[in-house]
Amino acid sequence: MTLARLGAVAPASRGKSPLSGIEPDIEAFRDAALRCPLPPAIELIGEKWSFLILRGAFNGLQHFEQFQAGLGIARNILSDRLSKLVAGEILDRAPDPDDGRKVLYRLTDKGEALLPVVVALRQWGEDWGHGCGDIELADARDGQRIERVRVTAHDGRPLSLKDLMWVDRRTGASMRRHEMEGVEL
Amino acid sequence: MTLARLGAVAPASRGKSPLSGIEPDIEAFRDAALRCPLPPAIELIGEKWSFLILRGAFNGLQHFEQFQAGLGIARNILSDRLSKLVAGEILDRAPDPDDGRKVLYRLTDKGEALLPVVVALRQWGEDWGHGCGDIELADARDGQRIERVRVTAHDGRPLSLKDLMWVDRRTGASMRRHEMEGVEL
DNA sequence: CCTTTTCAGTTGCAATCCGCCACTGGGTAC
DNA sequence: GTACCCAGTGGCGGATTGCAACTGAAAAGG
Structure with missing residues (x-):
């Protein structure tokens, strides 16, 4: 199947249940x-x-x-x-x-360009006990271990899920996670 | 099928073809x-x-x-x-x-803890023309757009694929990407 | 040359997985 | 106490996967 269906399904749920009003x-x-x-x-x-x-x-x-x-x-x-x-x-x-x-x-x-995705998933696997952890990625320049892949604010502060919100670039409207129920991005 | 097979397959290929010697x-x-x-x-x-x-x-x-x-x-x-x-x-x-x-x-x-993986993939999708790009993740504190998820060196320098190598934490041995042919990490 | 081997696929078939729909069974609302 | 909502389960047909054998073109060896 193809995920194009998602486009078809979501509008159907639009008028429905906990999402109306x-x-x-x-x-x-x-x-x-x-x-x-x-x-x-x-x-x-x-x-x-x-x-x-x-x-x-x-x-x-x-x-x-x-x-x-x-x-x-x-x-x-x-x-x-x-x-x-x-x-x-x-x-x-x-x-x-x-x-x-x-x-x-x-x-x-x-x-x-998918490198961050692959490395992030690898680090996650290591963190949570999948795989060995003996062999690690390092900077080829100095042989030092690479930094963790993180989500950060514009000033470099690490952000977690609760620190995030959505903004609409055109209208400037914003929305927090708990308001997003049923909306998929 | 399960990926446990990978463990079974790799040793079989060990003595073989371009990987011996x-x-x-x-x-x-x-x-x-x-x-x-x-x-x-x-x-x-x-x-x-x-x-x-x-x-x-x-x-x-x-x-x-x-x-x-x-x-x-x-x-x-x-x-x-x-x-x-x-x-x-x-x-x-x-x-x-x-x-x-x-x-x-x-x-x-x-x-x-999978947040960086999800966000990295989302950013990749935006970068390469999948999806809309109208709605973005922002820092809930100040509403500013979040930074890009990147692979970085210990000092914060951004790293790309060619800047990476593998190190064995126990032995200290290291290996570059082109030497890794057939080795999966 | 002519044969053998390597490489990148393709084809056919059996088994598994996925998607749809109908149904169950416990909990809530009226 | 009856109707409805929620979280699943079961059956079935079609799509996808995995395996093995095969093809065809290009190198390698003698």
Whole structure:
């Protein structure tokens, strides 16, 4: 299935239940919510194998056979996921200039831009007892461990969930989390 | 299927093809790689609906019917995913004290710790043209837009993929990305 | 050359998973 | 005490996955 459905479903729930009797501002938020950037992103990399392929690419895997052997993924699935990642412009597909049989799959700029997501998830996994924690990412310049990936305010202050609100850039309207029930961004 | 297979597959590929003739240090990295924190994390939140449920929870959804109507997910799938998220200690399940029919699903600390992942992915989606960009996250204190989620060095310098390396905390051994081919972390 | 091997897929088939809809069973409202 | 709401469960058909065997083109070896 595709997440385009979300666009179809949400308006249906609009007039309903705990969400009616809602102020006009909230309607604007809801409209914007229908174009939330997350669902398309999840459509691309939210699938298990897509994300693992991505991780492989970040670790230097480039060829079909490398992904296949490294991840233990079925060849047809791998083929399908690579096509989707290429179509989504996360990977770039090109014949290997040194060997006409091989194909190079490399991260595009858009793909590399997912680095914070991958690193954040890795740190989370380490923090909460998944995996080993023996091997860590470090700054290539000085070999020091990298900083934690965090959500911060404009002045660098770390922010947690309760410190966040939504603002509409055009109208300036704002909204706190507890008012967001049923609105998806 | 389960990603436990990864643990089974990788050793099989150990003696094989472009990966043999490898130095002893690399073996240590490979061993550690088998306990990579990412696969278990992906097992929990890597599935499409799991991640969307998580986003819903971050936006304040709490009840079964809210998730169902808000996301347009099938009831049995929702039921299954909520159970898994609860089992993974990302959500907490408790009867609603105000209404015995309702059940409250709330983020645990472990669940809230995924905030950087969710925000990073959201920012990525905005950057690359998915979604609207009209509505943004802001600091509840001053209403200013939040900073970008980034990977940084210990001194706060932003790091990109090419600036990163791996270090083994016990041995101190290090390794660059291009040496990591076939090793998954 | 001609054979063998490597690489990147594709195809067919069985098993699993997903989505939809109807239903249950306990709790609340009237 | 009857109607309604909430959180699930069960069955079924269609889509997706995983596995294995196969193809076709390009290198490597002799």
